[in-house]
Amino acid sequence: MGKVINIQPITRIEGHAKVAITLDDAGNVADTKVHVQALRGFEKFCEGRPVEEMPRIVCHICGICPWAHHLASSKAGDACLGVTPPPAAVKLRRLMQNIAYVGDRILHFYFLAAPDFVIGPDADYSVRNVVGIIQAAPDIAKQVVKMRQQTANMLEHFAGRAIHPTFSMPGGVSKPMTEADRKEMLPLAGELLEFSKFSMKFAKDNVFPKYLDAIKSIGVIQVGYLGTVRADGTHDFYDGKLRLMKPDGSYDDFAYDQYVDYIGEWVEPWSYQKFPYAKKWGKLNLSLDNPTGVYRTNCLARINVADKMATPLAQKELEEFRAAFGRPAHFTLLYHYARLIELLQCAEQVMELLNDPEITSKDIRVPVTPKAGRGVGCVEAPRGTLIHDYECDAEGLITKVNLIVGTTHNNAAINLSVNQAAKLCIKEGKYDQGALNKVEMAIRAYDP
Amino acid sequence: MAVNVASEWLNACSGCEISILNTGEALLDLLPQLNFVHIPALVDHKYYGQLGDGTALEIPEAVVGIVSGGVRNTEHKHVLDEMRKKVKVLIALGSCACYGGVPAQANMFKPEEIFEKVFRGSPSTDPAPDPQDPNVPPWTPTCQALDEVVKVDIAIPGCPPHPDWIADAILALLAGKTSWALPERSVCDTCPVIREKKSGGGPIKRMLANAEFNPDEGIDKMRCLNEQGIFCMGPVTLAGCNGKSGVPRCVQARTPCRGCFGPIRKGAKPMVDMMGALTSVGLDPKTLVDRRAIMNRYIGGHGYLTALPARPVR
Numbered sequence: 197m198g199k200v201i202n203i204q205p206i207t208r209i210e211g212h213a214k215v216a217i218t219l220d221d222a223g224n225v226a227d228t229k230v231h232v233q234a235l236r237g238f239e240k241f242c243e244g245r246p247v248e249e250m251p252r253i254v255c256h257i258c259g260i261c262p263w264a265h266h267l268a269s270s271k272a273g274d275a276c277l278g279v280t281p282p283p284a285a286v287k288l289r290r291l292m293q294n295i296a297y298v299g300d301r302i303l304h305f306y307f308l309a310a311p312d313f314v315i316g317p318d319a320d321y322s323v324r325n326v327v328g329i330i331q332a333a334p335d336i337a338k339q340v341v342k343m344r345q346q347t348a349n350m351l352e353h354f355a356g357r358a359i360h361p362t363f364s365m366p367g368g369v370s371k372p373m374t375e376a377d378r379k380e381m382l383p384l385a386g387e388l389l390e391f392s393k394f395s396m397k398f399a400k401d402n403v404f405p406k407y408l409d410a411i412k413s414i415g416v417i418q419v420g421y422l423g424t425v426r427a428d429g430t431h432d433f434y435d436g437k438l439r440l441m442k443p444d445g446s447y448d449d450f451a452y453d454q455y456v457d458y459i460g461e462w463v464e465p466w467s468y469q470k471f472p473y474a475k476k477w478g479k480l481n482l483s484l485d486n487p488t489g490v491y492r493t494n495c496l497a498r499i500n501v502a503d504k505m506a507t508p509l510a511q512k513e514l515e516e517f518r519a520a521f522g523r524p525a526h527f528t529l530l531y532h533y534a535r536l537i538e539l540l541q542c543a544e545q546v547m548e549l550l551n552d553p554e555i556t557s558k559d560i561r562v563p564v565t566p567k568a569g570r571g572v573g574c575v576e577a578p579r580g581t582l583i584h585d586y587e588c589d590a591e592g593l594i595t596k597v598n599l600i601v602g603t604t605h606n607n608a609a610i611n612l613s614v615n616q617a618a619k620l621c622i623k624e625g626k627y628d629q630g631a632l633n634k635v636e637m638a639i640r641a642y643d644p
Numbered sequence: 645m646a647v648n649v650a651s652e653w654l655n656a657c658s659g660c661e662i663s664i665l666n667t668g669e670a671l672l673d674l675l676p677q678l679n680f681v682h683i684p685a686l687v688d689h690k691y692y693g694q695l696g697d698g699t700a701l702e703i704p705e706a707v708v709g710i711v712s713g714g715v716r717n718t719e720h721k722h723v724l725d726e727m728r729k730k731v732k733v734l735i736a737l738g739s740c741a742c743y744g745g746v747p748a749q750a751n752m753f754k755p756e757e758i759f760e761k762v763f764r765g766s767p768s769t770d771p772a773p774d775p776q777d778p779n780v781p782p783w784t785p786t787c788q789a790l791d792e793v794v795k796v797d798i799a800i801p802g803c804p805p806h807p808d809w810i811a812d813a814i815l816a817l818l819a820g821k822t823s824w825a826l827p828e829r830s831v832c833d834t835c836p837v838i839r840e841k842k843s844g845g846g847p848i849k850r851m852l853a854n855a856e857f858n859p860d861e862g863i864d865k866m867r868c869l870n871e872q873g874i875f876c877m878g879p880v881t882l883a884g885c886n887g888k889s890g891v892p893r894c895v896q897a898r899t900p901c902r903g904c905f906g907p908i909r910k911g912a913k914p915m916v917d918m919m920g921a922l923t924s925v926g927l928d929p930k931t932l933v934d935r936r937a938i939m940n941r942y943i944g945g946h947g948y949l950t951a952l953p954a955r956p957v958r
Binding site: 199201208233248259344348360456460466468558592 | 653655656657658659660661662663665666667668669671672675680684685686687688689690691692694695696697698716717719745746747749750752753757758761762763766767768769770771772773775776777779780781783803804850851852853854855857859860893894895896897898899902904933934937938941
């Protein structure tokens with residue numbers, strides 16, 4: 197066996213991982229592995245905690261998508277205690293989720309992903325970053341920073357915290373929205389929508405066309421997809437059923453509490469992160485030529501499984517996207533495109549929700565009573581489907597927690613994409629830092 | 645001239661880094677004064693060289709080192725030791741770095757119990773031995789705060805820390821200072837609610853129903869949550885979550901504080917002090933459900949939480 201190339205840490209992602217690329221004697225790629233090195237143990241240390249405290253504990257799983265965990269946990273709590281939150285509570289949860297996701301997508305596109313596209317994949321690492329972006333496009337960067345801060349301010353001003361919220365609990369939310377709150381948010385939401393439209397157009401005019409070759413080559417794999425849709429097949433971030441699509445586009449729909457029948461988790465000795473796989477498709481096989489059981493989540497998966505988007509502008513973009521790339525679209529770098537279509541939908545939904553008369557209803561929480569039960573709560577996090585499965589005892593104290601979260605679903609697919617990209621970019625011992633960065637680009641597309 | 649800065653995240657969630665980005669336009673003014681030589685969240689500097697062929701983990705020298713997250717495995721320890729060697733001023737950013745944070749709730753369990761649950765005790769997992777590989781760092785016996793492992797020069801607590809304080813501390817360093825600390829005040833000192841120093845008594849309420857308040861009125865017209873009988877950690881928690889002005893963040897949402905900024909001063913005994921605060925408004929601390937975990941939610945490092953049966957109250 198020849199040398200090992202260690203790409204560590206993987207950068208401009210959230211989390212701790214390394215790529216090890218093993219070359220054979222001829223200098224070609226013999227093996228690749230993405231090692232996830234972090235494990236915190238939420239599934240164990242949540243045992244014993246009161247179920248109503250869970251939304252403000254498990255949000256700490258992720259500081260980029262705390263709202264997603266916060267809401268999945270609230271929904272699991274709703275189900276454990278057998279309560280249905282009032283309609284206005286659901287609308288406020290959805291509103292906060294959409295505002296948070298606007299900030300998240302802007303962050304990823306401009307600050308984490310864009311350096312590869314705007315500065316260039318082969319540029320020196322010292323300029324291929326957010327500081328480089330600020331120098332190359334100061335006006336846009338200023339807008340990005342402003343819009344991100346605006347989403348944080350909107351969340352904080354109303355719900356107290358943008359990061360690690362406390363607003364949602366089993367039974368509903370902690371406070372209603374006043375007319376004054378609503379009026380203050382509306383113009384800000386308008387600015388978010390304008391910037392989202394600008395971002396979509398900017399990417400379609402200036403970014404994607406230049407990188408069509410890269411999109412059609414780097415990290416390309418053909419696997420399945422998982423995401424949430426409403427009963428009528430419409431894309432939804434907050435609620436619905438799960439849809440698991442095969443690479444050929446056929447799919448199964450199932451309710452949250454049936455997830456164990458469809459999804460298994462495989463453990464490999466070389467990573468703390470488990471490998472969820474589609475149980476009904478056979479045993480997990482990570483070979484690049486013939487992968488089985490592998491599916492992806494996150495934006496590309498969601499827009500593949502959805503029959504349509506939930507808002508008009510996003511729907512128009514989906515139609516254009518599908519005309520160009522088909523359904524399901526498999527090119528990995530199309531995640532960046534899909535992310536912007538979702539950005540648009542989030543911004544449109546913020547406006548819709550703020551204009552909904554029911555959003556200012558004072559009926560926002562039903563009191564809950566501790567009782568024994570099980571509840572599976574799911575939402576779509578920016579990075580993929582969150583499955584929070586809780587059981588509690590008669591006192592409402594947690595006895596069991598099972599979590600399958602965002603990027604974990606993508607573990608197998610990321611490993612495949614890295615393998616593909618490494619084989620594409622490293623040949624006969626020849627590679628440079630640009631080639632290794634392209635391997636990382638295959639990871640970054642998943643926004644792990 | 646720009647100051648070299650190295651930054652790392654260990655047993656962390658990246659919320660601290662997002663909080664830095666939420667500094668907003670002040671960030672753009674600050675950035676030209678900082679030269680990030682290593683920050684995995686944003687810049688592609690690698691430990692083993694840009695071609696991945698180095699043999700020793702290396703972080704460039706810098707004046708300021710910022711580390712978020714606590715220490716949970718041998719790799720965290722290795723990276724932290726390297727940071728300490730290479731920087732002049734080491735900042736512990738966020739409550740995981742300062743106190744262990746929420747992940748230090750794991751200290752209530754033995755590591756083997758946690759691994760058993762994760763890899764062999766979930767309904768969706770095909771049971772398997774614990775991962776074991778040179779590339780998967782073994783856990784340290786407990787989840788630790790940074791100052792349990794190396795010398796820390798400046799602590800910026802909070803989950804997440806408020807951008808005001810991050811900017812404030814960095815500006816102090818740029819001005820040549822070598823120390824910085826939040827003022828020693830409690831969350832209650834910055835909380836505008838109405839306090840009458842007594843509650844209605846009875847068992848301490850869980851958040852099974854919302855607090856009582858009139859949403860059309862400000863927080864200053866709401867009765868203190870502890871006095872409403874709802875457990876709030878404000879009395880023993882360091883102030884600052886609201887930045888330099890404003891209402892404490894959780895109270896803004898009409899929800900109680902859970903202590904995310906940690907104790908008011910080093911060496912404080914927040915559990916003892918909090919039980920005193922509850923007693924003083926006529927509540928019985930023994931009626932608080934899940935008392936040990938809830939009172940130590942963000943501060944489970946430093947031996948505050950252990951896998952042993954509940955230790956004598958400290």
